[in-house]
């Protein structure tokens with residue numbers, strides 16, 4: 001689609017619950033916190049009247065014994081009657097829900113749609129969560145042989161270190177950076193500075209990945225409200241436009257991929273999004289990338305074109321991806337520090353872009369940010385969704 | 394594309410379950426695309442290189458080379474009694490790659506590029522579905 005940077009859809013409101021532990025609240029109630037904020041940011045919207053469809057990212061019914069999350073959420077946020085569908089692509093569920101929402105608006109069928117995501121995880125033991133997360137990996141060859149999610153990303157890290165000389169120190173710097181950003185985000189799960197030495201000294205979860213290389217197990221929800229660009233002014237004078245969208249797949253099993261150090265799905269999705277937006281990676285001012293493990297952020301730098309293949313370590317060392325650098329990555333704290341309620345992550349990244357591109361990111365505001373990118377992956381990268389955002393001019 | 398026709402019936406169907414059944418019989422088998430000759434493991438209905446849907450079963454050597462690995466400390470319930478355990482991805486003859494557990498190698502001696510072999514006489518077999526014979530990788 002040669003849109004040359006023309007908006008596909010416009011964001012007119014966004015909301016996010018705090019990420020962390022929500023004892024006593026079910027997922028649907030946590031989603032209510034996100035929806036309430038999104039509605040309050042868009043007072044001209046009459047949700048019951050205007051919202052025509054909802055797409056809700058949700059990874060697994062195992063966590064809460066609750067499937068059918070589309071209808072459940074519509075019911076619980078006062079929108080009984082609205083068409084609502086759960087979208088599932090593992091940890092990439094709400095990135096895929098966002099993409100689906102764009103289809104709905106562009107098709108002309110639904111002028112205003114809510115896309116969001118939710119997961120409640122912290123009431124389960126780590127062993128249970130590890131098992132549920134692994135369900136997004138290939139069953140007959142990966143799960144069946146005891147391979148976990150941290151294990152899959154650890155195998156990518158081992159291969160990357162062997163091929164390019166990437167070190168545990170590089171990965172620790174990413175963790176420390178994202179914790180620094182998260183310390184500035186009042187909605188982050190873990191709001192504290194974590195020095196590189198603490199990361200380096202933490203226990204191995206799946207060698208060479210340590211506790212502090214892993215994202216957090218969190219509860220949380222997020223949502224954004226989309227409309228046609230030509231209707232945006234009716235609802236807000238501060239819309240944010242989505243100007244590029246790409247989604248792609250790769251082999252479900254890591255072992256069948258052409259490369260163990262790069263994600264083809266990210267490359268394909270970002271190529272499509274860049275072309276649609278008619279921009280080059282150098283023109284991106286800030287990005288939220290899928291740092292489920294620190295190695296995933298480093299590989300994303302390379303696959304998204306922020307640096308050449310194999311140079312992710314150097315980019316970390318340069319400081320370019322820290323707040324104040326040339327291309328700040330994960331100003332929200334990322335999955336590492338903001339938290340990773342898996343189904344909610346994709347639209348939480350979009351929420352951060354909405355704040356940044358409307359100058360509402362407070363202490364972590366990137367000055368003069370005009371173009372942002374989000375990158376959300378499912379599983380070990382069999383799904384990737386990339387979106388590009390631009391502020392209203 | 395036409396619906397997959399598992400050719401050569403009554404020869405064994407080209408399925409994942411059949412791969413594991415062969416293992417139980419002491420055979421490591423993959424499939425070769427009848428059109429482009431690409432070797433496939435696991436079996437699948439369509440060749441991922443040329444799109445054809447006709448395969449023949451092929452004996453694969455159990456010689457393996459380690460491509461990458463990790464040592465897992467945090468595991469699901471079912472595997473917790475094994476932690477810490479090593480898993481890796483190996484390459485077999487013909488370029489096919491499979492993941493699995495690595496047994497019998499001290500963890501500090503694991504090395505990318507090392508030679509291993511696929512072993513399937515001594516690995517566990519679950520009682521519940523899928524009660525497939527597991528394989529694992531061992532030193533030569």
Ligand SMILES: CC(C)(COP(=O)(O)OP(=O)(O)OC[C@H]1O[C@@H](n2cnc3c(N)ncnc32)[C@H](O)[C@@H]1OP(=O)(O)O)[C@@H](O)C(=O)NCCC(=O)NCCS
Pocket residue numbers: 091126130133149150205210211212213214215216217292293340342379467
């Ligand atoms: C890394 C992980 C295994 C740690 O779980 P755990 O060993 O059970 O750790 P615990 O819950 O016992 O926590 C121990 C301490 O570390 C902290 N902690 C837990 N996970 C952490 C993480 N990922 N990063 C930083 N600190 C963490 C806890 O807050 C706790 O601190 P406290 O003692 O001050 O309260 C778990 O967080 C995990 O599996 N993360 C990855 C999730 C994942 O795979 N997501 C999907 C990606 S696709």
Ligand SMILES: [Zn+2]
Pocket residue numbers: 426427428429430431440441442443444445
């Ligand atoms: Zn073929």
